[in-house]
Amino acid sequence: MSTHTLPTPDADRTSRLREALQSAAFTSDGLLDLLGAPAYAALARSETVPALRATRGDSALETLVRLFLLQATVPYERARASLPVEDCVADGWLVQHGDEVRASVDVRPYSGPEGQDWWIVSDLGCAVGGAAGIGAGTSEVTGVTGVDRSQLVLGVGGASTTLAGITVRAPVARALDLGTGSGVQALHAAQHATRVTATDVNPRALGFARLTLALSAAPAADLREGSLYDPVAGDEGFDLIVSNPPFVISPGPRLKYRDGGMGGDDLCRALVQRSADHLADGGYLQLLANWQHIEGEDWRERLASWVPGGCDAWIVQREVQDAAQYAELWLRDAGDHRGDPAEYAARYDAWLEEFEARKARAVGFGWITLRKSGAEHPSVIAEEWPHPVEQPLGPSVRGHFERQDFLRGTDDAALLAARFRLAGEVVQEQVGLPGAEDPEHVVLRQNRGMRRATRVDTVGAGFAGVCDGTLTAGRILDAIAQLVGEDPVLLRDRTPESIRLLVEQGFLDPAGDPAGDPEPDAAREV
CATH class of the missing domain: 3.90.930 (Outer Surface Protein A; domain 3)
Known part of the structure; x- marks a missing residue:
């Protein structure tokens, strides 16, 4: 278990912190203006050197970047000029060591769809880039002691923004963010749903989601711990279910944010197959997924077989990687390529052994959208589309299903x-x-x-x-x-x-x- 204590923010002090962040232009636009496009893009790739070079001054914004994004220690008095530092120490956003302070969590500016200034809170070093961004035990970068790597909670990455962009944004009564992580999807859903429920098997993730919503001045979500649909068993149907689940097809669970602990692509299949029982009539399920390409099987037919009766589905495969490429991707994500070569080779071999046992020759990446239409003859379309699309794609997704209704009738x-x-x-x-x-x-x-x-x-x-x-x-x-x-x-x-x-x-x-x-x-x- 982790011994790292998350901030426990007081509402008034959190409001003062948010005002300080806005006043210093610690926003997406402010970062772009300060760092410039190349350093800003490098920071999104977890490369910090360009940002370090761009923040050698003593402005309030430079101080906040060094604290929350670069995980550097800052003199207490310098932090006081930028933040309500006593409040931040009292609530646990900052940790004081003598005359210096450091951040206890990563706070990353994030722009809402209508230009809102939001902040996503995650583990230090894990805003993007996976577990490779943080070391085990005591990190020389973060100074955080006792964080179990399997419990790490990531911030905003490409998968998060993709899912946010494809989600249908219609006003709804009830929305579910299944596997909320740092709360990105719950934050988006709170803008158009009367009630948001957010679940995660990792209790630390629920804590981070609570921080993200509070710091971004979003309504609180109903946070529940548990796997798949278990936390909402017995609830009335949801109008929208979104999920960026731990979809990685791996030989065993190591990191909760990516490894679901089920064999092959069973977790994504279970999310799809069980969704109809938790959707209101007309409700949408939208998730990112990985799926196996099994020797001798058409992947389209295989995924179409997951779709429950009475649901229309649109399945889009965006990329395919062979087994070796896929294993290398996630070994790098975990930082294994930086460790002992023999251990790396053994883990690589375990991935390939798992794929061979399942007759999986490749893995598809993409998104799955279901709508509970109740149709006697549902529309189920699975297609490959690796080409660029225009985000946000949510209106196009909604239009797709509306056109299916028209054509069917x-x-x-x-x-x-x-x-x-x-x-x-x-x-x-x-x-x-x-x-x-x-x-x-x-x-x-x-x-x-x-x-x-x-x-x-x-x-x-x-x-x-x-x-x-x-x-x-x-x-x-x-x-x-x-x-x-x-x-x-x-x-x-x-x-x-x-x-x-x-x-x-x-x-x-x-x-x-x-x-x-x-x-x-x-x-x-x-």
């Missing part, structure tokens, strides 16, 4: 009677030989959201270009048939499948059913 006749709008910032590209009369093919490309590209024929391109919500799909096709000299009945028969694909991928959005119907002659203006 719309037969071909209704589809042709519907109106559509071309999604924003879709461009058309024509590919062909220079000087050729007609392009070899036409590509529609999104510059927003998933940033997809899809090949269409000239009819599909013409159809999409005219969709502005005014004419029905059938009227547009009739006009195109007249222009190209094609039988309109045959064109109507063969086009719905193409329209469905454009809607599913987000190139076209249903435009509702405006009152009245354009005059037949209007179609001739296409």
Whole structure:
């Protein structure tokens, strides 16, 4: 167990600390202005030398950076000029040693989606970069004694921001942050949920989440200790469940923030399979996950089999690593590459042995979103999309499921009677030989959201270009048939499948059913 005591903040003193941080511009924007983009980016990679060079002055902001981000000791009187230092020592944010003070926790500025100034509290050296950022026992960097490495709590990393960006941000009554860690997702959920419950198997994580919420002036969450859905057994369904779980597929549990203690990808499978019992009707489950690529199995079919009945699902694989790459990634995360070579080799071998026993040849990284639709024939889509996307992606995720509702409830006749709008910032590209009369093919490309590209024929391109919500799909096709000299009945028969694909991928959005119907002659203006 850890002997490291977390701060126990008083509400009034925490408010004074927050005001001091804001007054000194100890914010994301303030750090960027002080450090400059290269040093700021290096700090996000746990590289501190550029930031140390940029904070050799004695301003309040430089003092706070050295205290909370660089884990340096600071003269007591210098800290007094920047902070309510007596309050910070009394509550445990700072530890005094003679005429100097040091931070007991990492406090890292973090910007909210609407420009809010927030602060994420985590273990020293663990704001990003995994357990490699802190040593066992007494750290020469932090001076923290007795922290059990298996209990470490990380701050904000790329996984945290990815999940925050893809989460659907609609006002909800009840939200659950399952595996809260330092409380990043609970902090986001508190902005649009009436009640937030946050759980973690690590009691230290609950303590850090409490600090993050308090320092960021967010409503307190209902914090519960336990694994998976056990802490909320018997609760009414949640409108939103988010989870950045300990998804690493490892040969054994070493670090609670990443190793779930279940074999293979069983933890992520359990989160998905059991979610329907804890979701309200229409509720979303959104999580980051790793999954095995098993020899002889299609990963898409394997993950689709996890989805409980009555739930739509959208599974996106963002990256794939072979077994060796994957083992090396997480061995470095734990700092094993800096230790004894023989021990490193033994651990590396254990990872590969585990993968071989499970016939896992690679591991996929990505996100899984479920919505409890209650549909008799749910939409379950698993796809690979390694290309850049536009964050925040939450609106696009919500739009995906809304379009699935539309397509499921719309037969071909209704589809042709519907109106559509071309999604924003879709461009058309024509590919062909220079000087050729007609392009070899036409590509529609999104510059927003998933940033997809899809090949269409000239009819599909013409159809999409005219969709502005005014004419029905059938009227547009009739006009195109007249222009190209094609039988309109045959064109109507063969086009719905193409329209469905454009809607599913987000190139076209249903435009509702405006009152009245354009005059037949209007179609001739296409």
